[in-house]
Amino acid sequence: MAESRGPYKKGVQRRQEILEAAQQVFGKFGYVGGSLQQIADQVGVSRAALVRYFPDKESLLTALLQQWEADNTERAQSKPGLENIRGLMNVVRFNVEHRGSIELFLTLATEASNPAHPAHAFMAERYKDSKAYFLGELMQAISSGEVRPMHESHARREIEGLFALLDGLQIQWLLDPQADIVSMVQYHLDTTIARWKGTMLGAGQPIEMAAGR
Missing domain, CATH: 1.10.10.60 (Homeodomain-like)
Known part of the structure; x- marks a missing residue:
C-alpha cells in the first residue's frame, strides 16, 4: 500500500x-x-x-475553470444579506495574493465573449449565476431592513454596476500593480452600501442623506 x-x-x-x-x-x-x-x-x-x-488544451482549461470555481466557493460567506456582499473583499484579497487567478479570469472573460470560445458557456453562466446570487443577497438585505427599500429591477442594476466596478478596478490594478486595489475596492464597496442604506460617507461618521435623494 x-x-x-x-x-x-x-x-x-x-x-x-x-x-x-x-x-x-x-x-x-x-x-x-x-x-x-x-x-x-x-x-x-x-x-x-x-x-x-x-x-x-480544452480539457486543461476545463480543469482549470473547475478548480477556480471550487476555490471561489470556498471563500463564499455563510451569513446572508449585506455580510455576504461585504465578503467580496475576501475575493479581492485572494486575487492580490494570487495575481494569476484574476489575470486568468479577466483574460478569459474578454476572450470568451466569442461564442466559439471553449470557455464561453462557463463564463456567461458564471456571470449570470453570480449576479443572481448577489441580487438575492441584496433583496434579503432589503427584506430585513438592512438597506432602504428598492424595486427588484433597481436592485438588479445596482448589482450589475457593482460587478462592473469590481472588474474595472481589478483591471486598473493589473495595469498598475502599485495601486492599492484593496483600499480602492473597500472604499467603493463602503460607499455603495452607505448609499443603499441612505447615508453617505463623510470625513467622520456617515451623514444622513437629504430626503428624496
Missing part, C-alpha cells in the same frame, strides 16, 4: 503544477495565444508527458 501512495501523490502534485502553469500562461497570453508547449516548458516536462494528464 505504501508503495502505491508515492506514485499517486507524485501524479497529483504534477497535475497541480500543470494547472498552476496553465493559469499563468493563459493569464498572460490568453487561451488562444497560450500553448501546451509553453505550459510544459514552464513545468519542466515534455509535451508528451503533459498530455498524459490533459490530452488537449
